Amino acid sequence: MAGIVSTIGQKCRRCFSCIRECPATAIRVVNGQAFVITERCLSCGHCVKVCSQHAKEISSDIEKVLFKLIPKGKTVAMVAPSFAASFPNDYLKLPSALKSMGFIKVTEAAFGADLISPLYGKLFEKIDGRTIISSPCPAIYNYIEKYFTELVPNLAPIVSPMIAMGRYLKETLGNDIKVVFIGPCVAKKSEYIDEEVNDAVDAVLTFTELKKIFNDNNIDISSFNEIEFDPPYANLGKSFPLTGGLLKTAKISGDILAKKVIVVDGKEKVEEIIQDVWN
Ligand code: SF4
Ligand code: SF4
Known part of the structure; x- marks a missing residue:
């Protein structure tokens, strides 16, 4: 199930800033890319701020x-x-x-x-x-x-x-x-x-x-x-x-x-x- 925050694979440049910054260790490398584990994610949005590539996506209403x-x-x-x-x-x-x-x-x-x-x-x-x-x-x-x-x-x-x-x-x-x-x-x-x-x-x-x-x-x-x-x-x-x-x-x-x-x-x-x- 998609969570509130996810990674846009095509935009991710694999710098892994988001992995270092996530307070919940909710991002792991999967197939070489930063993947958000929904069950661990706090929906805090911090990774959205630290990603210089705008590769984090928020579920939109x-x-x-x-x-x-x-x-x-x-x-x-x-x-x-x-x-x-x-x-x-x-x-x-x-x-x-x-x-x-x-x-x-x-x-x-x-x-x-x-x-x-x-x-x-x-x-x-x-x-x-x-x-x-x-x-x-x-x-x-x-x-x-x-x-x-x-x-x-x-x-x-x-x-x-x-x-x-x-x-x-x-x-x-x-x-x-x-x-x-x-x-x-x-x-x-x-x-x-x-x-x-x-x-x-x-x-x-x-x-x-x-x-x-x-x-x-x-x-x-x-x-x-x-x-x-x-x-x-x-x-x-x-x-x-x-x-x-x-x-x-x-x-x-x-x-x-x-x-x-x-x-x-x-x-x-x-x-x-x-x-x-x-x-
Ligand atoms: S900070 Fe952005 S570009 Fe860097 S690994 Fe995370 S999603 Fe990819
Ligand atoms: S929203 Fe917060 S808890 Fe979820 S992956 Fe991003 S930094 Fe980690």
Whole structure:
């Protein structure tokens, strides 16, 4: 079965950078080429970034979104908070550009973080000595579920903002709407098809895929008007994906911080802290 990330054989120049860089030793040489072993892959997308030959391919929902979901006339876009970094000059025009594609509403996934942040506050109050691991990144959940199975009970039992928001949209707008998440992260493609949460979101596009759609369809984002996102409006949830953003979003108090909270980011530090908790 093809996974979220695979190698385009014709483009691969056998430099094996991806093999050296993969955090999960999920790439092996098969018939002289770098082959991704789906069962080991975290869908983190790191090999896509390090491959100078653009020989790594991500499973794409572009056709599904353009030709199956949007034509139904009930498809809502949900955009990750980092949209401004991906469209620095035109981010205020993104909602109208997306509506020109046929999305009936354009919403912010950050409201999903506002929905789940009180649950984190309650969880922190009840921790009593246990180590709880939380991250906005599904690749970290994949890493623990595949390689540190003893730590699975330590994962925070709270869905991500994307899943919370997808469920909220379907509850409030009707279960027949389709929801497309648009964000920076390849690993979201593995999250939305997870059988425990696959009721919430119908497709995931990366910002790179969205730019390709704009480019292929002559959609010039700079030519659109600046309009607001559709409600519900996000509050502190906009900070959720930033380092330490969960604490800010959940308004976790100094008392609770005394229970010892460690905030890490970056591939090496995350690997290190997971090893430390595991040992
Ligand atoms: S980094 Fe790219 S070119 Fe190099 S081995 Fe991996 S897939 Fe092939
Ligand atoms: S997506 Fe991540 S885990 Fe999967 S092969 Fe690439 S680097 Fe390795």
